[in-house]
Amino acid sequence: MGQTQHTPLFKVKADIRVSAAPHEVYAVVSDLPRSAEWSPECIGGTWVSGEPATVGAVFRGENLRSPDVVAWAPVVRGTWTTESQVVAAEPGRVFRWAMRDSSGRAQESVWSYEIEPADDGCVLVHHFQMDTPTEGIRGITAEMDEAEKRRFFADWSAKLAKDLQATLQNIKAVIEQK
Template identity: 65%
Template structure:
């Protein structure tokens, strides 16, 4: 399908709050509807919220115009993700699960570092092997369309990461 990693993108922002405060917000996945371009929020469905092994079911909505020509999910749908790292004040990561509940090689992350009186917050996404969803999307595409999809989807994800960080910064600094 494509060379590994299939997708890898990161964005960063400085937030005027301590790493502990920033971590408390970004690890509270039910609040993600306050800053995500697609996730409307959701709920913890297994494990202690925000701890390694906990499972989050996210409620999502994608607009019709997002990579409009490609056969991606549109409208409302849900996903499950499993927390794979929970290091207060340092890192919070979750892997998307497939339809059997297995963690996929699709990991979203927040990494934090002290920065003077604030925090440098990095939002990172990496997909090594294609997920169940990506395999479905590209299964009917020829090589040219696949290359176009991977390029356009990568741009979409990069933009989403940057937008998400700006919204998180505003939420945290407004509440400070």
């Protein structure tokens, strides 16, 4: 039997050149409590279990979303928390975390930073991929018809693309301001 191929619900990627060594960039991006310095939505958080920034560690993020973000869709607005679990931690190369569901299981909703050495620094790649709907996405789209779902996934993908680029520009500014 062949394997069924499916298209991810979201697959968004952005990159930026940073004038710093890969290990320096990794030290910043793997420090998730600092996310408030660069994220459009995460306003901070804390490590709640495990050795911080290592595979298996759990981070509780505090988030804030304005009312005008994809205003027509029934998404969470204001403040809310999320939990995520580190699923890859290779210093100087890759840092990846998966969003957890309400029972603490990692979902197919994965954020990552990948770092590629380059002349006079590195290229930082920020990636988000969601293969199957999370609890949150199932709730958001539960009452939508197919056309509304297509519109939501297109609008949310555009929002994510802007957020990834803004995040990278902010990280670059944080790192290069030394």
